[in-house]
Structures are given as structure tokens and as C-alpha cells.
């Protein structure tokens with residue numbers, strides 16, 4: 575049994591992840607262990623864990639993505655950019671494009687600018703209720719109403735492998751995301767819970783979002799949230815097909831094709847390489 579566990583820590587616009595390779599782990603990543611590792615005081619602290627590279631049937635690499643509450647996510651845009659950079663840092667890939675298999679489908683990644691920028695084709699966005707999922711009749715979930723804490727919002731829902739609830743407002747703030755995000759995350763309309771974005775459309779090429787993530791809470795940036803919110807803005811014809819998403823942690827460039835395939839380009843920053851002591855589980 576290893577007394578320590580090797581990990582790499584990166585952030586993507588302030589949305590930080592730990593990368594742990596299966597070759598360095600001799601125990602199962604249970605929800606309790608994930609919660610402890612991600613805890614900002616009792617653990618290393620992060621917005622999630624990227625567990626890979628894993629064997630994959632229809633891609634070069636497999637990746638599992640865990641939220642700090644211990645739940646497993648189908649996709650993470652910032653997580654995927656970080657994982658691509660991790661593979662590049664460890665000479666497992668070079669400048670070529672390569673495929674990664676996730677619970678939410680296969681994506682294509684490419685590392686550029688000596689690791690500082692990564693582009694990921696995130697797959698297709700769908701607004702179809704049964705794919706997200708959202709309860710009720712089979713339909714595209716666009717501009718419907720939802721009530722939390724006696725506040726009625728108009729929302730759109732989308733999936734890019736993981737679920738998203740997008741609410742357009744004239745102004746968005748962290749306070750709004752923190753006050754209503756946690757209630758919307760667990761609203762009965764979303765059987766698998768949902769990520770939530772409060773979106774201000776600045777012009778046809780720029781949106782601003784404040785984010786409440788499923789299983790993680792308020793975060794400074796989110797790649798799948800950027801993809802979903804931009805896709806909704808484009809679907810409602812409020813924005814063109816190339817959109818810059820502005821978040822507290824920074825900006826992500828989103829390009830949307832005619833079939834709503836989304837390509838996301840953004841930065842990755844290496845924070846540290848470390849050794850986690852198993853004592854962390856004894857407290």
C-alpha cells in the first residue's frame with residue numbers, strides 16, 4: 575500500500591482540479607475519500623478530481639471526473655483542458671489532436687502555446703428534455719418558468735454530456751448565483767440535479783455568466799457551463815456562433831457549429847506536483 579499518493583494540481587481560470595493517475599492509487603476513490611481530498615481545510619482542496627488516463631475502447635484515453643461532493647460528472651470542460659495539459663506535461667501526447675472518452679461522450683483535445691492553451695471539441699449541445707434530463711413531455715426546454723424561494727425565473731436547459739439550467743438576467747452577480755443556484759441545483763425538474771448559469775448577454779459576441787455547479791457550488795469558471803450558456807444564447811439568436819464567455823476567473827472562447835457542436839478554447843495553469851499523505855483519511 576502506498577503511504578503517499580502522487581498528484582498534480584492545475585487550475586483553469588480559477589476552477590482547480592487534482593489529477594491522479596490510476597498507477598499511483600492503491601485504493602478505491604469512494605465519495606467519502608473524494609470529499610476529504612477536495613476539502614479546502616482537511617484535505618488538499620480542489621473543485622474536483624480527474625482520475626486518468628484510463629483504458630478506453632473507442633478513444634486513446636479514458637477519464638473519470640469527480641465533484642468535491644463525491645458525485646461523478648459526465649463531463650467537465652475545464653477538467654478536460656487540464657487533463658490534456660497533464661498528458662502533454664508527461665510526454666504522453668505532443669501537439670497532435672487526440673481523443674478522450676468520458677461518461678458524457680468522446681471529445682477531441684489539442685494542446686497549443688506550449689501548454690498554456692488547450693482546445694477541446696466538447697461534443698454537441700442538446701436542448702432535448704429527455705437527454706438533459708428534465709421532467710415533463712419530450713420537448714426542447716427553452717424559455718420555460720421555474721420557481722425557487724418564491725422567485726419565478728425563465729430558464730433554458732441544455733446538455734453537453736452534463737446537465738445545465740441557463741437563466742438570462744439583465745445583470746448577474748455572485749450573490750444571485752449563491753442565493754438561487756443551490757436551490758435550482760436540486761429542483762425536482764432535474765432528476766440528476768443540474769449545473770446553473772446566470773447569464774447576461776453583453777452583445778452578439780460576448781456573454782457574462784455567474785456559475786453554481788452541481789456537486790461543487792459556486793465556482794469562478796466552468797467550461798461546460800460556458801458551452802451550454804453560449805449555445806443557449808446562440809439558439810435564442812441573441813449571439814452569433816463565436817462567443818467569448820466572461821466569468822470571474824477569466825474568459826473562454828466558444829465556437830458553435832450549425833449542428834451545435836461546441837469547440838472550447840481556454841487557458842490552463844499548472845499549480846503544483848505533490849504527495850498526499852494517507853493520514854488525511856484518519857482525521
Ligand SMILES: N[C@H](CCC[C@H](N)C(=O)O)C(=O)O
Pocket residue numbers: 589621641646647648649650651652653736737769787788789790795796797798799
Ligand atoms: N460540476 C459539474 C462538472 C464540472 C464542470 C465544470 N468544472 C467545467 O469546467 O465544465 C457537473 O457535475 O456536471
